[in-house]
Amino acid sequence: MAAPKLAAFFIRIAGGEKKTLHKGEVLFRAGEPARFLFSVATGQVRLVRYTTEGEAVTIHSAARGETFAEAALFSDVYHCHAIAMGPSVVHCHPKVAILAQLAGHADIAADFMRHLARQVRDLRTLLELHNVHAAPERVMQYLLLHADAESKTVSRTLSGKEIAQQLGLAHETLYRALARLEKEDKIKRTTAGITIRKFSLI
């Protein structure tokens, strides 16, 4: 995923301040003036809208390393609520500073576009992955897409639960799929990560 890179990009051009949230704390509400973009250092922040009946509709769950509210750059107010799902730390990047940088430096603007385009591509790939119905197959393709080309290994940067959430699987299903793939000798699990035995992307 390119999200961590985008977070680094934000930090580089804006120098954000940190903010610590406890579980359930509201970072911003719909209608409030949009002054910051955010990146998640630790924890998880969920963006939700509410129906007139009070039912919540989740727009996005930003996990560790991901950014959110980029659209705030082009909007006066936020259009959803941001709520911490657990104890979390977020970086706040002032919108005006980012806009100034983007307007003043064509190379920085190009960088930003590159990062957005990459994120679009990654999201579409992930979305396509969700259309693979068989769990072991979906996991295998995820691993193929994320494996290092040289070592054919996916490092343990994300926990199993986090990967399962990305893949839209229950974590039990993910572990079962991994166990099955290992039994079929398609992957090998070590402390370092998961190594692919048979396949690799051209």
Add this chain to the structure above:
Amino acid sequence: MAAPKLAAFFIRIAGGEKKTLHKGEVLFRAGEPARFLFSVATGQVRLVRYTTEGEAVTIHSAARGETFAEAALFSDVYHCHAIAMGPSVVHCHPKVAILAQLAGHADIAADFMRHLARQVRDLRTLLELHNVHAAPERVMQYLLLHADAESKTVSRTLSGKEIAQQLGLAHETLYRALARLEKEDKIKRTTAGITIRKFSLI
């Protein structure tokens, strides 16, 4: 979805030439120099990679109105293959022309960033939608997100099959979900579109 708007944006700044593809025709291959960005006028184009074993991995299915290969802007070569899934017409937008416009006009660059950011937001929303497991609920939330605020109606711009594909559902399941929602009096289907009876987003 914002994709159609992005397509219009491309056309506005680049003036693309049309290209007609028959089913199975290859638009570009991985490794070829990236000279164009594309938008789908009619039909459907699929982006795929292949494993060393020859197994196809779909990266993205670009439907009518959507754009693809935006990442080509920042890459010398394409990193996947593009294949028409059926008889299709695509607009080809010369990369150099777009880059020149983006570099020369800060307002156009800002437009492009806005469109990319919107697309990121839409994709994340769609991704989140896939985590709703119950089909009627998923369909309901899709309708809530896409309904016109005034009329509370989703117009029939996409066919049922296309919506089902977006939602990651078999089309039969979508129709069953719609039938059930209508029986529960939550929606009303007319020739104009689908009207939401009870809910609406704040």
Add this chain to the structure above:
DNA sequence: CGAGTCGTTGAACGGAATCAATCGTCGTGG
């Protein structure tokens, strides 16, 4: 007037979610 596609409903199967329980590890505080 066919051919093809969309919309719709039925029946049966399979597999993922869910509930539940266990084990290991890490950090924390007493």
Add this chain to the structure above:
DNA sequence: CCACGACGATTGATTCCGTTCAACGACTCG
């Protein structure tokens, strides 16, 4: 330093519902 709690990883049993296969009417387009 150890007891405790929290959480990740793992496996088992059961339920449920979405997929799949199948069939049919309606509609459009050539």
